[in-house]
Amino acid sequence: MFDLIRANRRRSALLVVAMAALLLAAGFALGEGVQEGAGPLGLLGGLALGSALALVSYASGDSILLALAGARRIDKADHPVLWNVVEEMCVASGIASPPAVYVIDQDAPNAFATGRGPERAAIAVTAGLLERLDRDELQGVIAHELAHVRNRDVLYLLMVVAMAGAIVILADTGRRFLWMGGGRRRTSEKSGSAGAIVLVFALVLMIAAPVVAQLLYLAVSRRREYLADACGAQFTRYPEGLASALQKIAGSQVPLKGVSRAMAPMYIHDPLAAVGSADVASWGSTHPPVALRIRILRSMAGEADLAGYDEAFRKVTRRAVGLVPAGALAEERAHAVPRPARGDPRSRLDRVRETTDMFWRLKRYAFLSCACGTTLKVPRAYAGQELQCPHCGVPHPVPA
Amino acid sequence: MLFFLVFIILAVVAVFFVVGVYNRLVRTRNEVKNAWSQIDVQLKRRHDLIPNLVETVKGYMTHERGTLEAVTRARQQAVSVSGDLTERMKAENFLSQTLRSLFAVAENYPDLKANQNFLALQEEVASTENKIGFARQYYNDAAMRLKNQVEMFPSNVLAGAFGFHPEPFFEVETAAERQAPQIKF
Numbered sequence: 001m002f003d004l005i006r007a008n009r010r011r012s013a014l015l016v017v018a019m020a021a022l023l024l025a026a027g028f029a030l031g032e033g034v035q036e037g038a039g040p041l042g043l044l045g046g047l048a049l050g051s052a053l054a055l056v057s058y059a060s061g062d063s064i065l066l067a068l069a070g071a072r073r074i075d076k077a078d079h080p081v082l083w084n085v086v087e088e089m090c091v092a093s094g095i096a097s098p099p100a101v102y103v104i105d106q107d108a109p110n111a112f113a114t115g116r117g118p119e120r121a122a123i124a125v126t127a128g129l130l131e132r133l134d135r136d137e138l139q140g141v142i143a144h145e146l147a148h149v150r151n152r153d154v155l156y157l158l159m160v161v162a163m164a165g166a167i168v169i170l171a172d173t174g175r176r177f178l179w180m181g182g183g184r185r186r187t188s189e190k191s192g193s194a195g196a197i198v199l200v201f202a203l204v205l206m207i208a209a210p211v212v213a214q215l216l217y218l219a220v221s222r223r224r225e226y227l228a229d230a231c232g233a234q235f236t237r238y239p240e241g242l243a244s245a246l247q248k249i250a251g252s253q254v255p256l257k258g259v260s261r262a263m264a265p266m267y268i269h270d271p272l273a274a275v276g277s278a279d280v281a282s283w284g285s286t287h288p289p290v291a292l293r294i295r296i297l298r299s300m301a302g303e304a305d306l307a308g309y310d311e312a313f314r315k316v317t318r319r320a321v322g323l324v325p326a327g328a329l330a331e332e333r334a335h336a337v338p339r340p341a342r343g344d345p346r347s348r349l350d351r352v353r354e355t356t357d358m359f360w361r362l363k364r365y366a367f368l369s370c371a372c373g374t375t376l377k378v379p380r381a382y383a384g385q386e387l388q389c390p391h392c393g394v395p396h397p398v399p400a
Numbered sequence: 401m402l403f404f405l406v407f408i409i410l411a412v413v414a415v416f417f418v419v420g421v422y423n424r425l426v427r428t429r430n431e432v433k434n435a436w437s438q439i440d441v442q443l444k445r446r447h448d449l450i451p452n453l454v455e456t457v458k459g460y461m462t463h464e465r466g467t468l469e470a471v472t473r474a475r476q477q478a479v480s481v482s483g484d485l486t487e488r489m490k491a492e493n494f495l496s497q498t499l500r501s502l503f504a505v506a507e508n509y510p511d512l513k514a515n516q517n518f519l520a521l522q523e524e525v526a527s528t529e530n531k532i533g534f535a536r537q538y539y540n541d542a543a544m545r546l547k548n549q550v551e552m553f554p555s556n557v558l559a560g561a562f563g564f565h566p567e568p569f570f571e572v573e574t575a576a577e578r579q580a581p582q583i584k585f
Contacts, residue, residue, distance in 0.1 A: 080520065084527035091438060092534035094431065094542070237537065342530065345522070 029202035071102035134344035140242030147231030230309035
């Protein structure tokens with residue numbers, strides 16, 4: 001497990017360095033494009049912009065993302081099952097302090113994790129997810145998200161997104177500048193053709209940099225999704241839970257509202273993926289095709305551990321090289337007995353009621369139970385007034 | 401001179417390597433210890449839940465004195481047994497079984513199944529059973545890592561020198577035990 005985390009960290013460091021280099025090159029090119037000899041200044045500008053964005057996203061990236069997603073923090077009393085499942089998966093993954101739990105009032109089933117690492121993390125799930133998934137499936141999803149937390153995927157993602165953002169800003173400014181003001185660029189007479197070459201190079205870099213940044217990021221992002229699936233299967237010892245959760249999530253026709261392109265890679269299933277495109281492997285997506293993920297999980301025979309996932313991965317994708325470094329496999333291969341489904345006593349209706357009640361409570365509705373068996377859920381506006389039960393007509397005072 | 405320099409570099413590399421391997425062994429051993437205490441935490445939590453559960457159920461299950469007493473007795477035994485690991489595990493497994501039969505019997509009491517307090521306790525007990533299972537699983541994983549490090553070259557050399565040794569695994573005894581604690585609803 002630790003070889004795996006280490007290999008992951010190496011890869012992240014490499015990617016961050018590559019992104020930083022790209023950012024600096026873009027800065028330099030912008031500087032040179034604006035004025036000959038201003039390259040170093042542009043480089044400094046790029047550095048400043050990149051570090052400013054990285055700093056902001058390190059310090060408060062998680063709260064920004066949670067706010068963007070419209071997530072609300074809950075306590076154990078609000079949704080005991082969700083809370084318990086998070087705690088169970090923390091025990092299974094050896095994370096000492098459970099992350100904060102958030103819910104999003106949307107019917108599209110989805111979930112994401114954020115935070116720097118195991119010490120400070122948050123997991124957010126939508127109402128649609130809580131309503132559709134049974135306990136085993138929820139465990140799979142939470143295990144996948146906790147794997148992101150433990151592998152520090154989110155920190156890496158925040159850093160890379162910050163740098164990619166800086167590159168996009170630089171490239172946009174640069175392109176606009178070179179397009180419109182290029183003619184007015186002050187070039188000394190002497191440097192004629194060399195200056196032209198620099199200009200062309202700058203222009204090409206401005207156009208290519210955002211694309212390269214995106215591709216760099218995507219390649220690693222997809223890999224991390226596979227790894228989180230592998231860890232999810234390992235934590236729960238029940239790959240079918242995650243597989244059937246993914247199936248339900250991908251099969252839902254409800255779109256996630258108000259999701260930005262920047263947020264999309266955070267979710268367990270890409271909310272921007274077109275419905276029905278589940279089986280198409282696209283180089284432009286942050287997630288592997290969901291049908292492939294499901295197939296890999298379902299063809300894990302016998303061992304429910306990283307090695308088992310690796311084997312299934314190679315079998316399904318027909319790739320010679322697996323996901324998990326050999327050192328990690330040797331260390332992990334043992335005692336990974338798959339377990340049977342544990343089942344869920346709650347019906348779909350129970351889960352819907354539980355979830356909607358939670359949101360009523362979060363909106364501070366008052367719950368009045370009438371003797372006739374009806375429960376009245378009353379908004380704050382009626383506090384202090386008296387309401388009649390719609391079924392039996394008995395008046396109830398609404399507490400202030 | 402050159403020989404001396406090479407020697408120094410090699411020595412520094414060797415020291416770093418030894419320190420790294422040693423720290424890794426210590427880290428893994430601590431992890432095993434932590435995992436062990438996590439199991440204890442969850443078992444204790446289950447002990448704490450049971451009196452509450454019995455109290456809630458008592459009023460409804462007037463004809464099931466035997467089942468309730470069996471749960472209470474099994475808990476008592478699990479709390480009081482100390483020392484020997486196999487004895488403790490036997491007591492805890494027995495407690496799991498009595499709890500399972502308690503929840504199975506509860507099926508026959510629709511009033512009880514509508515009781516919010518009971519439902520909440522049922523969820524808590526089920527979740528605690530899950531946590532016990534996951535804690536054992538994590539312990540076994542950590543113990544396996546330690547065993548591998550203690551036995552595999554090159555860390556086995558240091559492990560031998562500093563007295564690291566593998567910790568015992570939790571073995572799942574029977575096929576029935578392997579079926580994770582199923583609470584029938």
